[in-house]
Amino acid sequence: MDYKAPVESYSGSVREVTIGQGSKAVKIGGESKLAYNFFDEGSIPNPPRFALEVRDTEPDNWAPWVLEPYKDVVSDPVKWAQKCVEYGAEMVCLRLASTDPVGKDASPKEAAEAVKKVADAVSVPLIVYGSGDDKKDAEVLPEVAATCSGQNLLLGPALKENYEVIAKAAQEHGHTVIAQTPLDINLMKELNIKLSKTFPPERVVIDPLSSGLGYGMEYSFTIMERTKHTGVMFKDAMTQMPIIADLAEECWKTKEAKASKEQGILWESMTALSLLLAGANIVVLRHPETLGLVREILKQE
Amino acid sequence: MAVKGTDIVKKLPESGKKNCKECGFPTCFAFAMKLASGGATLDKCPYLAPNVKEELEDALAPAIKLVTIGPDGNALQVGNEEVIYRHEKTYFHPTGVALLISDKEDDAKVDQKIAKIKDLQFDVVGLTLKADLLALQYESGDKAKFEALVKKVCQNWDGGLVIISDDLDVLFSARDICADRKPLLYPITKDNIEKAIPRIKERPTPLGVRASSVEELVPLTTRLKEEKLDELVLDPGSSNLMEVIRDQTFIRRSAIKQSFRPLGYPTIGFPCYIAKDGLKEVLTAAAMVIKYTSIVVLSDFEEYTLRPLLTLRLNIYTDPRMPLSVEEKLYEVGEPDKNAPVLITTNWALTYFIVSAEVESSKVPSFLLVKDAEGLGVLTAWAAGKFTGDSIAPFVKRSGVEDKTNTRTLVIPGKVARIKGELEDALPGWEIVVGPREASEIPGFLPGFAAKLKS
Structure with a gap:
């Protein structure tokens, strides 16, 4: 029996999505084969992108070794975002922690102005995550969309409870939307179907939730792998959106990441590496050394 | 791709029309269907010609051979995987983690490594996570020194071993010290295979087969199989992570989707040779765990590198059909x-x-x-x-x-x-x-x- 290299080909592809505007625009997705299967037929026109995370309020509870790289800038989101770009981030992910109704409960207007300042100050596209409170985000994100009109931010999370108002604002002001569902491929498809009735699917990025290593990471891994399978192998249009893996907080809140610097960086790096191998198109990281390590390890010679 | 009952029945006596019932089934066809689903064994049929029996045994064997390394009671089992992606069913035998000890390392370092593999254990959700094997490498050029290392390790560690030596004489003399533990002998290559075969057959143990590509493994495993040596672990010689992903994917696909027997074995990867520093090495190992590698050999580990790696292995090898749960x-x-x-x-x-x-x-x-x-x-x-x-x-x-x-x-x-x-x-x-x-x-x-x- 002779060996023949089992090269595969695929019938579907992931939609190519552009984030940012003008010289800042970055493309993600577009691949017509599974992640890192460079030996198969098809192409991967855009490599996965590495984002670093910024908060609009000073973080509490962060381990000292993940605060260290940002210690001079944590009180100023603009400087913090610029620092991320210096560290090699291809995108900045701004988290509107200030708007959390259980916390500072900042007004939509306040938050939107802060976003605009950051968006104007950095040379890379901006991802904006609201607090995750569906009612508050339904007020905050449309305000952000209007204030940053035309900048093509990646805005979310749009949930099944609030996607209509967020999608409408994103549509009017030219932004891209993060559709988020909790670790379930059917819920993901359902939300994408509802969204696509009024919103162009080529402006949607999916967030199936990213769990940290040891805390359910395998669920996120397998949901992402299956999403790519149904999209790329079986041409299911409702799973052909690129994936964002928003994993930093889930890794750094663990006691293992808080135990030592090296273990923390490895916790985040291994989670990121796993989800990239599963097919994530954007990873949101916190420690700049994680970014360097994971990028280096997955470099294609 | 499993063999079908309808194909098996044609090989049975009188092309499956004998229907003597001596196997306990009403017809040859019923027996064949049971064989295909794993519910019966070939020895129930007294009329099979030896060559037919061998052919059927081969056809009914799992797509990836189960290989056992190490002493009874403390052995590592690898292989016998059934799927490419974990959501298709589950992965069965978690990647073995091996710690490398070179005979060029001094006594203190050797003692420290033996202590490490014994002491670094982590309790997580009711399970104990630990590394599995010690890999002993001959580098010093001094045969007596290497033999002393093997003896020392055997006295102080009761788990499985990998013996690594390019010098066949040293490889087999070390094997003779610890043959009862069923060590994995590495590497068998195209250059040493013919000399090695008679020595292996003296006291067969699992073999690590190394080639410079997936394709070049095929004649080697085929040759060993002819000699009835099939406790094999494959090293396609990948020199960086992207080659690892390609080679491991090709081996897994060939075995599972094409039932290609010459590649139906577990595999071994060497982050210790591929990566340059500690964090990159353990990340390379992590990618190997995800990408089908059955054993990974690390040059060293610390608590902060081993814990994440073993946690990743636990995650990837958790049965997705049955999440770990506790009683209501x-x-x-x-x-x-x-x-x-x-x-x-x-x-x-x-x-x-x-x-x-x-x-x-x-x-x-x-x-x-x-x-x-x-x-x-x-x-x-x-x-x-x-x-x-x-x-x-x-x-x-x-x-x-x-x-x-x-x-x-x-x-x-x-x-x-x-x-x-x-x-x-x-x-x-x-x-x-x-x-x-x-x-x-x-x-x-x-x-x-x-x-x-x-x-």
Whole structure:
């Protein structure tokens, strides 16, 4: 029996999505084969992108070794975002922690102005995550969309409870939307179907939730792998959106990441590496050394 | 791709028309169907010609051979995988982690490494995570020195071994010291295979076969199989991570999808040779765990590198059909009294262990109701309709919590705040309080809440 290299080909592809505007625009997705299967037929026109995370309020509870790289800038989101770009981030992910109704409960207007300042100050596209409170985000994100009109931010999370108002604002002001569902491929498809009735699917990025290593990471891994399978192998249009893996907080809140610097960086790096191998198109990281390590390890010679 | 009953029956006596019933089945066809599904063995048929029997045995063997390395009772089993992606079924035999010791390393370093593999063990969700093998490498050029290392390791470590030597004479003399442990001998290559075969057959043990590509492995495994040597582990010689992904994917696909026997064996990878520093080495190993590699050899590890790697292995090899879960019941944390708080969560093992650990660290004795949600976490369980007001209420009733405490206030996880109303409707007499969203916030919440309950 002779060996023949089992090269595969695929019938579907992931939609190519552009984030940012003008010289800042970055493309993600577009691949017509599974992640890192460079030996198969098809192409991967855009490599996965590495984002670093910024908060609009000073973080509490962060381990000292993940605060260290940002210690001079944590009180100023603009400087913090610029620092991320210096560290090699291809995108900045701004988290509107200030708007959390259980916390500072900042007004939509306040938050939107802060976003605009950051968006104007950095040379890379901006991802904006609201607090995750569906009612508050339904007020905050449309305000952000209007204030940053035309900048093509990646805005979310749009949930099944609030996607209509967020999608409408994103549509009017030219932004891209993060559709988020909790670790379930059917819920993901359902939300994408509802969204696509009024919103162009080529402006949607999916967030199936990213769990940290040891805390359910395998669920996120397998949901992402299956999403790519149904999209790329079986041409299911409702799973052909690129994936964002928003994993930093889930890794750094663990006691293992808080135990030592090296273990923390490895916790985040291994989670990121796993989800990239599963097919994530954007990873949101916190420690700049994680970014360097994971990028280096997955470099294609 | 498993062999079909309809193909097997043609090979049975008189092309499957003998129907003598001596195997205990009414017809040859019924016997063939059972063989294909694994419900019968070939020795039940007394009329099979030896060559046919061998052919059928081969056809019925698992797509990837199960290989056992190490002494009875403390052996590592690798291979026998059935799928390419874990969601297709599950992965069965977790990647073995080996620690490399060179005979060029000094005594202190050797002692330290032996101590490390024994001491670095981690308890997680009721399991103990640890490394599996020591890999001993001949580099010094001094045969006596290497033999001394093998003896020393055998005296101080009772697990499995990999013996690495390009010098065949040294390889087999080391094998003779520890043959009863079934060590993995590495490497068998195209240059040494013919010389090695008679020596291997003296005392067969598992073999690590190395070539410079996947394709070049094929003649080597075919040749060994001719000699009935099939406890093999494959090294396609990948020199960087991208080659690892390609080679491991090709081997797995060939074995599973094409039933290509010459590649139907477990594999070994060497992050210790591919990567340059500690963190990159362990990340390379992590990628190998995900990409089908059956054994990874590390030049060294520390607690902070081994723990994440073994946690990753646990995650990837967890059976996706059966999430780790704990029994549905009323748990007591500490010694709760009649006024103690009552909390509820789901029965995913991880959820239970984290929540109970945080309740414990808050030093407030409490009742913890753990509801069967088929091993899902709180939010996923809710989304799947397994953690709703209607399903929680009957469980609270039958759990017996109402007999153990006068408390009629139930704390629900903050992530499912939305079920408060429906649960109040379904559970008359109870007040529902929305607790913290994250388990880590429980110690901040519980003492104040318990004080309020008492007043």
